[in-house]
Every structure is written in structure tokens, then in C-alpha cells.
Amino acid sequence: MKLTSDSRPIGILGHPIAHSLSPTIHNAAFVRTGLPYVYIACDVVEGDIEAAVRGLGALGFRGANVTLPHKNAVLAFMDELTPPAKATRAVNTIICDRTADGTVRFTGDNTDVAGFVGSLDSMRSRVDDRPALVLGAGGAARAVVYALATTLHASSITVAARDERKAQWVHEGLVDARPATVIPYSEVPSAIAESNFVINTTPLGMHPHADRTPVADPSVFTADHVVYDLIYRPRRTQLLKEAEARGAVVVDGSEMLILQAAAAFERWTGTPMPIDHVREVIGID
Ligand code: NAP
Numbered sequence: 001m002k003l004t005s006d007s008r009p010i011g012i013l014g015h016p017i018a019h020s021l022s023p024t025i026h027n028a029a030f031v032r033t034g035l036p037y038v039y040i041a042c043d044v045v046e047g048d049i050e051a052a053v054r055g056l057g058a059l060g061f062r063g064a065n066v067t068l069p070h071k072n073a074v075l076a077f078m079d080e081l082t083p084p085a086k087a088t089r090a091v092n093t094i095i096c097d098r099t100a101d102g103t104v105r106f107t108g109d110n111t112d113v114a115g116f117v118g119s120l121d122s123m124r125s126r127v128d129d130r131p132a133l134v135l136g137a138g139g140a141a142r143a144v145v146y147a148l149a150t151t152l153h154a155s156s157i158t159v160a161a162r163d164e165r166k167a168q169w170v171h172e173g174l175v176d177a178r179p180a181t182v183i184p185y186s187e188v189p190s191a192i193a194e195s196n197f198v199i200n201t202t203p204l205g206m207h208p209h210a211d212r213t214p215v216a217d218p219s220v221f222t223a224d225h226v227v228y229d230l231i232y233r234p235r236r237t238q239l240l241k242e243a244e245a246r247g248a249v250v251v252d253g254s255e256m257l258i259l260q261a262a263a264a265f266e267r268w269t270g271t272p273m274p275i276d277h278v279r280e281v282i283g284i285d
Contacts (some may be wrong), residue, residue: 003038006058010268011042013052013074018043021282022065025261028281032274037062039055042090044070050092053077054252056096057104063095063268065261066121071139078108085110087150087174088142093264109267112143116230116258117151120250124152126196126226126249131156135188136202137167140230144199149175158183185214192220198243199228205237213238223247232257258282 012145018041026039042064044052054077056064066074071090071219075081078091085091091108098104107237125272132154134141141159148154156179161167167182183191192198192215193240203216221227232253240250262273 002034007036007038007061009054010037010039010062010064011248012039012050012065012067013042013044013070015043015045015069017041017067020067021257022067022261024282025258026177026265028278029261029265029273032277033269033271035269035271037176037269046070046073049073050077053106056094057098057106061096063093063264065264066092066094066139068139075108077106079105080107082107082109083194084113084143084146088113088139088141088146090139092260093267095267109147109264110143111142111260111263112256113147113151114263115256115258116147118146118263119255120152120228123226123249123251128152130196131194132158132197132199133188133191134159135198135200136159136184137163137170138201141167141201142169144201144230145170145180146174148197149178149180150249154178154197156180158195160185160188160191177258185196188215189217189220192225195230196224197226199230200237201230203231205229205234205239206231209235210234211238213242215239216241218242218246221246221248223250226251230256 023039023041030037033180074091085108088110093109093111096104107115132148158181159167159170159182164182170180200214202214204212221243225248227248227249229237229240230253231237235252244250265273
């Protein structure tokens with residue numbers, strides 16, 4: 001990748017942003033493909049998010065990723081939302097298109113949904129049409145619940161939240177015809193016993209607190225469970241280690257991270273991301 005005056009910027013808007021892997025992922029893909037883009041991390045504090053989005057258009061950005069704490073706030077500045085972004089009320093990818101009259105149109109997408117679904121490709125027979133339990137009720141949980149409802153056809157969806165009021169979105173049209181319940185963490189052990197597919201969307205167990213886990217008593221896991229942790233650093237979280245020790249099939253968040261990036265890359269460039277190359281470059285451990 002040779003940076004010239006024709007190179008178009010793409011950014012990630014978040015705060016804090018210093019530890020994001022997205023610049024490494026996308027710049028590796030731009031170098032490999034020779035496409036004329038460069039990806040930069042933009043540390044944007046809450047009060048500056050509208051100016052930052054408008055600035056993408058003014059500065060000729062092709063688009064941006066959006067991460068904490070802005071995934072919901074940017075909705076207000078989009079001209080159009082894709083169905084996953086609209087349903088989840090969360091945008092992780094912005095596409096900027098300049099129209100014939102010179103104005104810029106912003107499309108908001110949520111590629112976490114495609115990333116989550118894609119990462120389960122090899123085990124759909126073990127997770128489709130099963131009762132699913134989601135730990136946590138934040139932005140990533142919405143993407144997971146939407147995927148469970150629309151693509152994986154979960155037979156029931158249970159969301160465990162430490163503050164049940166923050167999970168009321170579960171009852172606001174996101175899962176439509178699926179039976180969906182919100183429970184407190186105290187009911188997690190019995191909910192695990194009744195679910196085949198357990199997905200952690202809380203940050204419990206993430207570096208540098210790798211000794212933490214959202215499931216205090218792992219003896220509830222059996223060989224009938226598929227346990228998915230959205231955390232990718234470390235790849236084997238305490239939760240996954242303990243579930244695996246009891247025979248469960250475990251999945252870490254690294255493939256979702258790569259596949260949500262691949263979906264965004266393709267939206268911006270019209271070209272598939274060289275996924276194997278990116279996997280090699282980031283070598284998450
Ligand atoms: P978020 O919006 O902040 O949501 C986090 C959720 O976890 C909230 O429901 C929060 O509850 C809950 N939580 C936080 N600390 C907790 C604790 N000590 N005990 C119980 N619950 C707790 O964050 P997010 O964007 O959804 O991201 C969540 C995780 O997913 C992060 O680890 C992130 O790195 C990961 N993620 C991975 C990918 C991927 O591609 N692999 C994509 C997106 C996110 P409160 O609302 O009560 O605080």
C-alpha cells in the first residue's frame with residue numbers, strides 16, 4: 001500500500017481507542033490488496049461524536065467503524081440504517097457515499113451480527129433451533145440476540161442482566177416471534193441447565209482481568225453445551241477453560257472479530273478481505 005493523495009481514510013471512532021486491533025486488521029488487508037485506503041484510530045469523546053461523524057463526510061472518509069461508547073449515539077446522524085442496525089439500535093460501521101449533488105449520505109450497519117453468525121458456520125447443527133442463554137445485555141448482546149432470533153432460529157432466548165431494566169430492549173421488537181425472557185444473574189445456573197447454547201457478552205474474563213468469569217459454578221456445564229465467549233483476549237477465557245474441561249464445545253471471539261471486520265471491509269471497498277492473511281497478521285493469543 002503506497003499512501004498518496006488518492007488514498008482515502010477510514011477511521012474507528014471510540015473512547016478509549018488505543019488498544020483497538022481494527023487498525024492492524026484493516027491496514028494489513030489494505031497492504032495485501034493494494035487498495036487505496038488507510039485506516040486510523042480516532043479518539044472521540046462523547047460530546048464530540050456528532051462533529052466527528054459530520055467530519056467524516058467533510059474530510060472525504062470512505063467510512064468508519066464505531067465502538068464504545070458511541071454505537072448507539074451515531075444512529076441519530078445516519079441517513080439510512082441496514083436492517084441489523086435498525087433492529088439492534090447499534091451501528092458499528094458507517095459507509096459514506098458522496099451523492100451527485102455533492103452531499104454525503106451516511107449508512108449505518110451492524111456487522112457484529114454477520115461476524116457472530118459467520119463464526120458459527122462449522123457448528124450450525126449444534127446451535128440452530130436450540131434454547132440459547134445470553135450473559136450480559138449491552139451492545140454486543142443486542143447483535144447476538146438479533147442473530148439468534150433471525151438467523152439461528154433459537155427455540156428460546158434468555159438474557160441474563162445484572163440490571164434487568166437495561167435489558168428491556170429484549171421485549172421491544174428485536175426478537176419478534178421468539179420466546180424471550182430476561183433473568184437476574186442469580187438464575188444463571190438453572191438457565192444454563194436448560195440451554196444448549198451459552199454466549200458470554202460481558203467483559204468478565206477479559207485481559208487484564210483474565211481470572212474472572214461470569215459463571216461462578218462451572219459444574220453446570222456438560223458435553224451437551226456449546227459455550228461462546230465474545231472475548232478474544234485472551235482467547236481461552238476462564239469461562240471457556242472451565243466449560244471445555246466438562247466436555248462442552250467452546251468458541252472464542254477471535255473469529256467474530258475478524259469476520260465483523262471483513263463484512264465492513266467489503267462494504268467500504270467492494271472487495272473481499274484477505275481473511276487468512278489477516279488471521280496470520282493479528283495472531284491473537
Ligand atoms: P457493553 O455495551 O458495555 O455491555 C457489557 C454488558 O456486560 C452490559 O450488559 C454490562 O452490564 C455487563 N457487565 C459488565 N460488567 C459486568 C459484571 N462485572 N458483571 C455482570 N455483568 C457485567 O459492551 P459490549 O460492546 O456489549 O461488549 C461486551 C464484550 O463483548 C466486550 O468484552 C467486547 O470486547 C466484546 N465484543 C467482542 C466482539 C467480537 O468481535 N469478538 C464484538 C463486540 C464486543 P451493565 O449494563 O449493568 O454495566
